[in-house]
Amino acid sequence: MSQETAYFGGGCFWNTELVFSKANGILGTEVGFCQPTKNGKQKLSKVEVVKIVFDDKLTTFIKLIDVFWVTHNASNPSNQNQKNIERSVLFYINEQQKNHAEVAVEAKNAQEKIYTTITSFDKYSRASDRDQHYYF
Numbered sequence: 001m002s003q004e005t006a007y008f009g010g011g012c013f014w015n016t017e018l019v020f021s022k023a024n025g026i027l028g029t030e031v032g033f034c035q036p037t038k039n040g041k042q043k044l045s046k047v048e049v050v051k052i053v054f055d056d057k058l059t060t061f062i063k064l065i066d067v068f069w070v071t072h073n074a075s076n077p078s079n080q081n082q083k084n085i086e087r088s089v090l091f092y093i094n095e096q097q098k099n100h101a102e103v104a105v106e107a108k109n110a111q112e113k114i115y116t117t118i119t120s121f122d123k124y125s126r127a128s129d130r131d132q133h134y135y136f
Contacts (some may be wrong), residue, residue, distance in 0.1 A: 009047040009073035009089035014134040025059025036119040042047040079115035
């Protein structure tokens, strides 16, 4: 078994965590916050995220992006508001994840206008215990 980690901001993290927890190959989920940067410098408002640890022999980052699309409404224009804590963001931790995210966003945008940001992962902070596994 080989583990990978992914971070997805898909609106309210409670619902997003529940959906991801039922996906094939998921070893664990946790909710928290990431703070993206603009052009690698200026810090933007934090985003509610689900931290996902997955078995890369059973699933892939690409398949997780497919799950991500069904967890929230990426076409909601409020995702453009960088002060909205519940916005659509794909975080990447390596170049492979970045490339997969770019291809997925481009393909989704060809189907419908979406407002999903792709940004490099910087920091993660765990949400309170009462927020963990809220809908389980």
